[in-house]
Amino acid sequence: xxxxxxxxxxxxxxxxxxxxxxxxxxxxxxxxxxxxxxxxxxxxxxxxxxxxxxxxxxxxxxxxxxxxxxxxxxxxxxxxxxxxxxxxxxxxxxxxxxxxxxxxxxxxxxxxxxxxxxxxxxxxxxxxxxxxxxxxxxxxxxxxxxxxxxxxxxxxxxxxxxxxxxxxxxxxxxxxxxxxxxxxxxxxxxxxxxxxxxxxxxxxxxxxxxxxxxxxxxxxxxxxxxxxxxxxxxxxxxxxxxxxxxxxx
Amino acid sequence: xxxxxxxxxxxxxxxxxxxxxxxxxxxxxxxxxxxxxxxxxxxxxxxxxxxxxxxxxxxxxxxxxxxxxxxxxxxxxxxxxxxxxxxxxxxxxxxxxxxxxxxxxxxxxxxxxxxxxxxxxxxxxxxxxxxxxxxxxxxxxxxxxxxxxxxxxxxxxxxxxxxxxxxxxxxxxxxxxxxxxxxxxxxxxxxxxxxxxxxxxxxxxx
Numbered sequence: 001x002x003x004x005x006x007x008x009x010x011x012x013x014x015x016x017x018x019x020x021x022x023x024x025x026x027x028x029x030x031x032x033x034x035x036x037x038x039x040x041x042x043x044x045x046x047x048x049x050x051x052x053x054x055x056x057x058x059x060x061x062x063x064x065x066x067x068x069x070x071x072x073x074x075x076x077x078x079x080x081x082x083x084x085x086x087x088x089x090x091x092x093x094x095x096x097x098x099x100x101x102x103x104x105x106x107x108x109x110x111x112x113x114x115x116x117x118x119x120x121x122x123x124x125x126x127x128x129x130x131x132x133x134x135x136x137x138x139x140x141x142x143x144x145x146x147x148x149x150x151x152x153x154x155x156x157x158x159x160x161x162x163x164x165x166x167x168x169x170x171x172x173x174x175x176x177x178x179x180x181x182x183x184x185x186x187x188x189x190x191x192x193x194x195x196x197x198x199x200x201x202x203x204x205x206x207x208x209x210x211x212x213x214x215x216x217x218x219x220x221x222x223x224x225x226x227x228x229x230x231x232x233x234x235x236x237x238x239x240x241x242x243x244x245x246x247x248x249x
Numbered sequence: 250x251x252x253x254x255x256x257x258x259x260x261x262x263x264x265x266x267x268x269x270x271x272x273x274x275x276x277x278x279x280x281x282x283x284x285x286x287x288x289x290x291x292x293x294x295x296x297x298x299x300x301x302x303x304x305x306x307x308x309x310x311x312x313x314x315x316x317x318x319x320x321x322x323x324x325x326x327x328x329x330x331x332x333x334x335x336x337x338x339x340x341x342x343x344x345x346x347x348x349x350x351x352x353x354x355x356x357x358x359x360x361x362x363x364x365x366x367x368x369x370x371x372x373x374x375x376x377x378x379x380x381x382x383x384x385x386x387x388x389x390x391x392x393x394x395x396x397x398x399x400x401x402x403x404x405x406x407x408x409x410x411x412x413x414x415x416x417x418x419x420x421x422x423x424x425x426x427x428x429x430x431x432x433x434x435x436x437x438x439x440x441x442x443x444x445x446x447x448x449x450x451x452x453x454x455x
Contacts, residue, residue, distance in 0.1 A: 085448075140402040147398055151389045160452040161385045165399060168381055168445055172403050175434070179406040183413060 012091055014231040015240040021224040028224065032217035039210035047203045056120040060204070063113040065212035066106050067131075069219060070138060071173075073103035077145075078170035081163035091227075093159035094234065096166065097149060098227040102219050104142035110135055130181035137176050141169045155234060255303065256338040263296040263343050267350045278355045285354035286364065286415035293343050293368060294404050297375040300339035301383040301396050304331065305450070309387050318454055324447040332380045332443065340372030356419070363418040363428075370431045371411040377435075377442035378403045384449035406434055 011017045043061035050057040077099040084092035114132060115125040126132065145162050152158035235241050270288045271281055308314040317327045347368055351361045382400035386392040414427035 137402045137405055140398070144399045144402065147395055148385060148389075151386070151391060151395055157452060157455070161449060164381070164445055164449050164452065165385055168403065168441075171437075171441065172406070175406045175437075176402070179409040179430070183409040 012089055014091055014235055017091055018228060018231050021228050025221055025224045028217045028221035032214050032221055035210050035217065036214035039207050039214050042203060042207035042210060047207055053121055056117065059113050059117045061207050061211050063110065063117055064208055065215050066113060067110040067135065068212060069215045070103055070106035070110050070135065073099055073106060073219060074138060074141065074173065075170060077103060078166040081166040085160060085163040093163065094227050094230045095223065096163060097159065098223045098230055100142060100146050102222050104139065104146065107135060107139040107142055111139060134177045134180045138173065256342055259296050259300045259339045260342045260346060262299060263292050264346065264350065266292040266295065282355045285351060285356050286412045286419060289347060289350060289364065290408055290412040293372060294375060294408055296343060297339055297372060298379060298397060298400055300335065301379045301400065302393055304335050304380060304383040305387050314450065315454055318450060324450065325443045328380065328446045328450065329443045332376050336373050336376040340376050343372060344368045360415060360418045363424045364415045367411045367414040367428060367431060370428060370435055371407050374407045374435050374438050375404060377438040380446045381442055381449060384446045384453065387450065387453040407431065410434065
C-alpha cells in the first residue's frame with residue numbers, strides 16, 4: 001500500500017475509509033482548535049484597532065474566512081457529487097452529502113456576521129450589495145440541495161438527483177455572481193463595498209489566514225465525523241458494520 | 250398538456266398577480282412605471298414556475314415517461330421537444346399578453362417593445378432551467394414546493410438581465426448589453442438544460 005493509485009482507491013470503499021476517517025478526525029479537530037485559538041488571539045489582542053471602523057472591524061476575522069469557506073465548500077461538494085455521478089462510487093456521494101450542512105452553516109454564518117458588521121459600519125443590517133445578494137442565493141442553493149436529498153426516499157436516488165442539482169448550481173454560481181454584481185452597479189453606481197478597506201496590516205492578514213486555516217480544518221473534521229455517521233446509517237445491513245459493532249467494547 | 254384550459258391558468262395567474270401590485274402599492278403612475286419591469290418579470294417567473302409541475306408529472310404517473318425513455322430516439326431530443334411545448338403553452342402567452350399589462354403600468358411604446366423582446370428571449374430560459382428542477386422532483390412528495398426552492402435561485406440571472414434590459418430602456422439607456430447577456434444565458438441553457446434534464450429523468454426512472 002505504499003505508492004500511488006492502489007493506495008488511494010483502497011480507501012474509496014466505506015469499509016476501509018471508516019477507520020481511516022476515525023483516525024484522522026482527532027488530528028484535524030486538534031489543528032482546528034489550535035489554529036482557531038491562535039487566530040482569535042491575534043484577532044483580539046494583536047491586531048491594531050482600525051482607524052476608521054474602530055473595534056467593530058474585528059469581526060472580519062470570522063466573516064471573511066467563513067465567506068470563503070461557504071463558496072469553496074460548494075465547489076468541493078459539486079466535485080464530489082460529480083465524481084459520484086460519473087464513477088458511481090458510494091463514498092463520493094456520501095462525502096457530497098456530508099459537506100452540504102457544513103457549507104450551509106458557513107453561508108448562514110457569513111450572512112449573519114455580515115449583518116452584525118454592517119450595522120455599525122453601514123448603518124444597516126442588510127444592504128442589497130452584490131456580494132450579500134449572491135451569498136444569499138448561495139445559501140438558497142445549499143438549502144435546495146439538502147431539501148431535494150431529504151425529499152427523495154431512496155438515498156441512492158437522492159444522491160444522484162442532488163448531484164445533478166449541485167453540478168447545475170456550480171455552473172450557475174459564477175453567472176449568478178456576475179449578474180448580481182452588474183445589477184447592483186446598474187442600479188446605484190458607487191455603492192457600499194467590502195473592498196474599500198485600506199491596505200491591510202500584516203498582522204490582520206495573518207490572523208485572517210489563521211482563521212481560514214482553522215475553518216478549513218474544522219470543515220474537514222466535521223465532514224469526516226458526519227460521513228462516518230452516514231456510512232454507518234447507510235450500510236447498517238452490511239457485514240463490516242456488524243463486525244464493527246461486535247468489536248466495540 | 251391534458252386539458253385545453255391549462256395554458257389559461259398560467260396566463261390568468263400572470264395577469265392577476267400583476268394587477269395586484271397597483272392595489273397593494275397605490276396608483277401613483279410614476280411609481281408604477283418605475284417598478285413595472287421588475288413586477289412583470291417576477292410575475293412571469295412565478296407563472297412559468299407554477300406550470301412546471303405539469304411538465305413531467307402526468308407522464309410519469311401513467312408510465313408514458315418510461316416509454317419515452319425506452320424509445321430509440323435520444324431522450325435529450327424528446328426532452329427538448331417537451332420543453333419547447335411547455336414554453337409554447339406557458340411562456341409564449343405571457344410574451345403576447347405583456348404589452349397589455351405594460352400599458353396598464355404606463356410604460357411608453359418603445360419600452361414595451363423591449364419588454365416583449367426580453368420576455369421572448371427570457372421565458373425559454375425559464376422553461377429550460379425549470380425543466381431540470383421539474384425532472385429532479387419527479388415522483389417526490391411535496392414536489393410543488395420543492396420545485397420552487399430548486400428553480401428560483403437558478404432563475405436569478407434571467408431575472409436580472411431581463412428586468413435590467415427594460416429598466417435600462419426606461420432610463421433612456423441602451424438595452425442591448427442586457428439583452429445580449431440574456432441571449433448568452435439562453436444559449437448556455439439550450440446546451441446544458443436538456444442534458445441535465447435527461448440525466449435527471451433517467452435517475453428518477455431507475
